[in-house]
Amino acid sequence: MSNRHVTVTVNGETREADVEPRLLLVHLLRDTFMLTGTHVGCDTSNCGACTVMVDGRSAKSCTMLAAQADGATITTIEGMADGATLHPLQQAFWDQHGLQCGFCTPGMMMQASWLLGQNPDPTDQEVREGIAGNLCRCTGYVNIVKAIQQAAGEMRAKQDAAAEPVAAR
Amino acid sequence: MTEIATHTTPEVGGMGHSVKRKEDPRFIQGKGEYIEDVNLPGQLWLDIVRSPYAHAKIKSIDASEALKVPGVAAVVTGKDLEGYKLAWMPTLAGDKQMVLPVDTVMYQAQEVAAVIATSRYAAADGVAAVQVDYEPLPVIVDPFKALEPDAFVLRPDRGPDKANNHIWHWESGDAARTDAALEAAEVRVSQDIYIPRIHVASIETCGCVADWNPIRQQLTLHMTSQAPHAIRTVIALVAAAAGLPIYEQNIRVKTHDIGGGFGGKVPVYPGYVLAVAASFLIGKPVKWIEDRSENLQADSFARDYHIHAELGATKAGKITSLKVKTIADHGYTDAAADPSKFPAGLFNVITGSYDFPEAFVEVDGVYTNKPPGGVAYRCSFRVTEAVHAIERMVDILAHEIGKDPAQVRFDNFIQPEQFPYKTPTGWEYDSGNYPAALKKALDIIGYNDLRKEQAEKRARGELMGIGISSFTEIVGAGPSHDFDILGLKMFDSCEIRVHPTGKVLARIGVQTQGQGHETTFAQIIAEELGFPVADIKIEYGDTDTAPYGLGTYASRSTPVAGAATAVAARKIRAKARLLAAHLLEANPDDLEWENGKFFVKGSPDRSKTIQEISFAAYTNHPQGMEAGLEAVDYYDPPNLTFPFGSYICVVDIDKGTGQVTVRRFVAVDDCGNIINPMIVDGQIHGGLTMGFAPSLYEEITYDELGNNLTGTFMDYLLPTAVETPAWETDKTVTPSPHHPIGAKGVGESATVGAPPAIVNAVVDAMWHLGVRNVDIPMTPQKIWRILRDQGVTA
Numbered sequence: 001m002s003n004r005h006v007t008v009t010v011n012g013e014t015r016e017a018d019v020e021p022r023l024l025l026v027h028l029l030r031d032t033f034m035l036t037g038t039h040v041g042c043d044t045s046n047c048g049a050c051t052v053m054v055d056g057r058s059a060k061s062c063t064m065l066a067a068q069a070d071g072a073t074i075t076t077i078e079g080m081a082d083g084a085t086l087h088p089l090q091q092a093f094w095d096q097h098g099l100q101c102g103f104c105t106p107g108m109m110m111q112a113s114w115l116l117g118q119n120p121d122p123t124d125q126e127v128r129e130g131i132a133g134n135l136c137r138c139t140g141y142v143n144i145v146k147a148i149q150q151a152a153g154e155m156r157a158k159q160d161a162a163a164e165p166v167a168a169r
Numbered sequence: 170m171t172e173i174a175t176h177t178t179p180e181v182g183g184m185g186h187s188v189k190r191k192e193d194p195r196f197i198q199g200k201g202e203y204i205e206d207v208n209l210p211g212q213l214w215l216d217i218v219r220s221p222y223a224h225a226k227i228k229s230i231d232a233s234e235a236l237k238v239p240g241v242a243a244v245v246t247g248k249d250l251e252g253y254k255l256a257w258m259p260t261l262a263g264d265k266q267m268v269l270p271v272d273t274v275m276y277q278a279q280e281v282a283a284v285i286a287t288s289r290y291a292a293a294d295g296v297a298a299v300q301v302d303y304e305p306l307p308v309i310v311d312p313f314k315a316l317e318p319d320a321f322v323l324r325p326d327r328g329p330d331k332a333n334n335h336i337w338h339w340e341s342g343d344a345a346r347t348d349a350a351l352e353a354a355e356v357r358v359s360q361d362i363y364i365p366r367i368h369v370a371s372i373e374t375c376g377c378v379a380d381w382n383p384i385r386q387q388l389t390l391h392m393t394s395q396a397p398h399a400i401r402t403v404i405a406l407v408a409a410a411a412g413l414p415i416y417e418q419n420i421r422v423k424t425h426d427i428g429g430g431f432g433g434k435v436p437v438y439p440g441y442v443l444a445v446a447a448s449f450l451i452g453k454p455v456k457w458i459e460d461r462s463e464n465l466q467a468d469s470f471a472r473d474y475h476i477h478a479e480l481g482a483t484k485a486g487k488i489t490s491l492k493v494k495t496i497a498d499h500g501y502t503d504a505a506a507d508p509s510k511f512p513a514g515l516f517n518v519i520t521g522s523y524d525f526p527e528a529f530v531e532v533d534g535v536y537t538n539k540p541p542g543g544v545a546y547r548c549s550f551r552v553t554e555a556v557h558a559i560e561r562m563v564d565i566l567a568h569e570i571g572k573d574p575a576q577v578r579f580d581n582f583i584q585p586e587q588f589p590y591k592t593p594t595g596w597e598y599d600s601g602n603y604p605a606a607l608k609k610a611l612d613i614i615g616y617n618d619l620r621k622e623q624a625e626k627r628a629r630g631e632l633m634g635i636g637i638s639s640f641t642e643i644v645g646a647g648p649s650h651d652f653d654i655l656g657l658k659m660f661d662s663c664e665i666r667v668h669p670t671g672k673v674l675a676r677i678g679v680q681t682q683g684q685g686h687e688t689t690f691a692q693i694i695a696e697e698l699g700f701p702v703a704d705i706k707i708e709y710g711d712t713d714t715a716p717y718g719l720g721t722y723a724s725r726s727t728p729v730a731g732a733a734t735a736v737a738a739r740k741i742r743a744k745a746r747l748l749a750a751h752l753l754e755a756n757p758d759d760l761e762w763e764n765g766k767f768f769v770k771g772s773p774d775r776s777k778t779i780q781e782i783s784f785a786a787y788t789n790h791p792q793g794m795e796a797g798l799e800a801v802d803y804y805d806p807p808n809l810t811f812p813f814g815s816y817i818c819v820v821d822i823d824k825g826t827g828q829v830t831v832r833r834f835v836a837v838d839d840c841g842n843i844i845n846p847m848i849v850d851g852q853i854h855g856g857l858t859m860g861f862a863p864s865l866y867e868e869i870t871y872d873e874l875g876n877n878l879t880g881t882f883m884d885y886l887l888p889t890a891v892e893t894p895a896w897e898t899d900k901t902v903t904p905s906p907h908h909p910i911g912a913k914g915v916g917e918s919a920t921v922g923a924p925p926a927i928v929n930a931v932v933d934a935m936w937h938l939g940v941r942n943v944d945i946p947m948t949p950q951k952i953w954r955i956l957r958d959q960g961v962t963a
Contacts, residue, residue, distance in 0.1 A: 037199020037205040046882035077199030101683030102196030103428030140854030
């Protein structure tokens, strides 16, 4: 089968590649674009180490073809920080010891960012259910839940500050 | 929550401070460098043809179609390797294993041939095109059947005098005295316990990039290894045996970041050797990354111990004796990653936290048609099996005599004043305060109230259970008289270099797979020398630069390399004293050390900071003294360390579905002095989860033909955040008397201690129904069947 031409916006940058039709999105990101922060842990959509944002939804990039992503806007872990300023989730994972070996961490934070977009004020149980598609073998999840709650609090505070009427400032 | 003492300011960040991890910025920004992230110019990809049969003759391998696949460069078979004397390699346990089979495959998913190609996709296409003709042979998956006299001999290569499937027999303790004590016991309880085969399943699988440079005669092996120096030496020895010109000074093993280890990245897997061989033959870098199914089906496994235990006691519940007979299923080769001189590792720590005079333990290793078993699963060698057995037996005893399991433990604990304590199987426990840990756990969980609640619920027909585990760990391998890998003694090392501007580079012989060594080892140096943690860089995982060490597993980093780090720092402090004396024009003996500076006794204003001393070491050292401020230490521990703890688990069982829910789990751990409380808590959270996982979910299973039924994460269930309990942790602190900083190690305590607490809780919920034991994993189906058999319905 002939190659397909794929154009995607990754972390704000337009990238193009000729790909085999069977090429997985995660391999396009890792091997072609050299964005190696996205990892592969299982090949069966169970572990979530490959989670990225595709058009605003979290997606497991090991179970999606690069060709399916043609025209999509993709965010990977490399695009999470705002320049030198860490995203609240990145800061919170660091603060709360929400990672150990770090292998699941990018996918976990990608999924958490989707979760907080859906539900800015989750209960601990909602956080646990929201990351049920992401396996961590090191942390026992306790500090991941704490980290996501810390980030949720900070993101809500920022949102509230931005939403305040000018006169009240 | 117990407060942990500190002796330094938070800015210095010595022991006891919850310093945020220095390694985290790269991980949270996607800039970690794991093995699959290593890409070298011109690299080829290696993929592996694997056997569909658990036991078969290879009649032929036809690679002709594979070689026609675009991008495929070569196909390597066992016959090819045989020409280089590389078809077999030694295991760490003194057995041998195949790199590729010449004529017989021994387990499903065994490596049969390697395909090398220009891309991972081309290599996979090549694998699909290799034609192998097999002739199936009888399959043995049950170790008891393997021991039957007429069983098919699985390893004829061992010669005619070993024409059976028995690998070794090992025993410990005094059989006659133990038998006599059991005969005399007022109460005897016995139980069969099976600890099933499980897999560490780190989220990163294994892999390597082997890079042989034929011009420089240099091999650089980038790989996921918990023990890079040992790997380097093994490669050198294998190469020497094969007559290949790969010498140890020209071998560099680099580990990069490792995505979890837990023992699974200690062994040398065939894939690594194949990549090295392929790179050597082709002269280009060769990359091998296994996928999850390969990882779950072919990498080494843990456990698989069939235990029969018998406990003798008085009617009042005072234990007198323990006898244990165990069959150990090692698969087709004994590839146990066990650096002790004992084939069953530390299994004879099975007398646990209890003071009784007589014990006898025997273990027989057996071959079956399964992949090699005997790596750890986040525990040192066979300790989890031992702790599981003794903690189950104590609970069975308590229930048999109608006494509270907590009380039976208090009645039998080794008392604090009995340390150092010599066990009937020969270990000398360094320190402990078992009653304090259990009392604390009972108080935190509100034990008496829970027992009342349980009684009320039982009266209503509800199933609630409370389980205790008061475990003793045994870590820090280890003293060189008992521990080695292929003769390499189990010391570990640290080299510290203090630079003129008062900044520090330290290199250690151990390896982090997420434990946080870049932070905790800096904290040890900060504690000893007063340099702020921010000024200390820790390196490891490059055999060209790090001092020789035996690596990280069995919770040995802090007990062994942590000790080396403290000792090396003290060597630097000793030289710093001489430098300070020179600068202060004082007698070295008149100087006192405090908070990163030396001062003249009685004149605290006459002082020199460690930073001033560092500069002087290069600019103003006295005549006759060597320049510089560096030290190295290779530490051979005088004894192992013995962390301990008491865990209490509360479960509810759904009678309709058999579902076990862990409602609460309190873990009180004692790992001696604590370097970083935040990291210790994280280690315990992770360890508890890896104790919880095989208790309820994980098991590698085979059908009678040796087909692995659990080869993906859809069948081999790792707990998610939804099932995993919200762990409650606390501490007691009983320092190790022989360790330079009084630390004991903590990475695996919880994996060892948690499973019997959970099983004890589940059995406690059903004892009144006549249930004495449930083997793990306690799946809903298993519990539902037990309840159905006891006539219990929702």
